[in-house]
Amino acid sequence: MKLIVDNMSCDHCVKAVTKAINDIDPKASVSVDLAKKEVTIDGGTISQEAAIKAVDDAGYQFVAISF
Template identity: 85%
Template sequence: MKLVVDNMSCHHCVKAITKAINNIDSKAQVTVDLAQKEVTIEGGTISQEAAIKAIDDAGYQFVGIR
């Protein structure tokens, strides 16, 4: 799944979002593209709703799906 996330600007953001997703599903592979404001999650069993909540709870703003 590809999620559009605002408020990401640095390596700390990448680590925070990756950790938030992996805390829910350790098998999920998370790729964060700061330039595109995109978080890609592959593998694992995390639901879209759980991923969005984890991102929001980490302090970032989910804005859409690609």
């Protein structure tokens, strides 16, 4: 799953978003592309809704699903 997330600009943002996802699903592999504002989540069992909520709760703004 790929999420477009606004308000990410640095390594701290990458760590915060990764931690938010992994706190819900430790088996999920998370990668963040700051230039594209894209969060890619592979593996694990986290739902799209849970991932969006985790990102929002971490203080970042979910924008859209990327295909």
